[in-house]
Amino acid sequence: MISPFTVLAKDTHSKARTGRLYTQHGVIQTPVFMPVATQACVKALTDEDLRNAGAECLLSNTYHLYLRPTTKLLQQMGGLHKFMHWDGSILTDSGGFQVYSLPKFRKIKEEGVTFQSHHDGSKHLFTPENVIQFESEIGSDIWTMLDVCIHAKDPSKHDAREALNLTKRWAERAAKAYQQTVAQQLITPKEDGSFQVKNSLLFGIIQGAIFPDLRKEAALHMASLPTHGYCIGGLSLGETLEQMNVSVSAVTENLPEGKPRYFMGLGTPVEMLNAIERGVDMFDCVWPTRVARNGLAMTGNGRINIKNAQYRSEDIPLDDQCDCFTCRHYSRAYLCHLYRAAELTSHRLLSIHNIRFLIRLMEKARASITNGTFLSFKEDTIRQYLQQ
Ligand SMILES: [Zn+2]
Structure with missing residues (x-):
């Protein structure tokens, strides 16, 4: 299956690459950070805030939207883009991760x-087929498949094997359901290397927990199915950085070069740079906006907690290198005051900054890959970020 993805530059000293993914709603430059709009909203922000921060793709969640406001309602309202007034791209998570976060209330068959x-405790069934239907009703640009996610920090190999086997069978069913739902593939390559895309794209999810042999098997299986890209699921759940890195490498080494790879739920600067080094292209995480609501801001020189007394009289921006709306207009002193006064604007201004910080990090990573300096950029960035 043709993927509307072009690799633009590859780092000669690592697997890092830059690329462009074309969707019905525009171009996504990779590596990319995607802010999370779980319930059709990035908490505390509007679509205008996100556009101004440079966001090209948001992540929303099928499980949450299916329950509320319901995917049927979204369809009646003309789809999620119109409903939330966002004209960039949207990727939907299949809901597998959320369902497996409810171990008392779910049963896998x-x-x-x-x-x-x-x-409200009402009972529901997700199948590989109806999840594709729900994503079609949402109208997102990139659909993901229902998978079996293992949450345990130290899963047994037996459990990981069972989960992978079922994920593989579900992936085959989801690929068929996609072909039936999107009857005609309307992806046209253009002479300049770009693509015209008139249908939603399908990404498969690769499981296998922390076992490199299972990860390799999952990657090879997914590569044999007709999809436009790949999600790496079931990581960043408490495993060590070493286990994460080994698992990611086992996946990316066994996937075709010409399709994008998306690490689900990863979004701290250090982890993202490590994954980019291993050939990952796309990221999402609630972390930058969640910590913003607790007063934490990322800067090029490490994290700062704006509620600390030392910032009460600092008449400088959060990060003097940052071009975001918050840093252009407000001092640390003002932001410290807003947080201490429990003003809701504090959530918005810190969230804008943290999202822009990660989007800028991706912009700088892309530039360093293009000019052949990615590894030194990565080392310098991590050293400065971790210095405090
Ligand atoms: Zn800023």
Whole structure:
């Protein structure tokens, strides 16, 4: 299956690469950080804030949207883009991760997974087929498949094997459901290397926990299916950085070069740079906005906690290298005051900064890959970021 993805530059000393992924709603430059709009909203921010921060793609969540406001309602409203007034790209998570976060209330069968709503206890069934249908109703640009995610910090190989086997069977069913839902593939390569895309794209999810042999098997299996890209699921769940790096390498070494790789739920600067080095192209995480609401801001010289007394009279921006709306207009002193006064604007201004910080980090990573200095950029960035 043709993927509307072009690799533009490759680092000669690592697997890092830059590229462009074309969707119905525009171009996503990779490596990319995607802010998380779980419930059709990036918490505390508007679509205008996100556009101004340079966001090209948001991540939203099928599980949450299916339960509330319901995917049927989104379809009636003309789809998620219109509903939330966002004209960039949207990727939807299949909901597998959220369903497996509810171990007391879910039951896995060959057909799919039954679970109880965390809102009202009502019972529901997700299958590989109906998740594709729900994503179609949402109208997102990139759809992901229902998978079996293991949450345990130290999963047994037996459990990981069982989960992978079922994920593989579900992936084959999801690929068929996609072909039936998107009857005609409308992806046209253009002479300049770009693509015209008129249908939603399908990404498969690669599981295998922390076992490199299972990760390799999962990658090879997914590479044999008709998809436009690959998600790396089931990591960043408490494993060591070494286990994460080995697992990611086992995946990316066994995937075709010409399709994008997306690490689900990863979004701290150090982890993202490590994954880019191993050939990952796309990231999402709630972390930058979640910590913003607790007063934490990322800067090129490390993290700062704006509620600390030392910032009460500092008449300088959060990060003097940052070009975001917050850093252009407000001092640390003002932001410290807003946080201490429990003003909601504090959530917005710190979230804008943290999202822009990660989007700028990706811009700088892309530039360093293009000019052949990625590894030294990575080392310098991590050293400065971790110095405090
Ligand atoms: Zn800023």
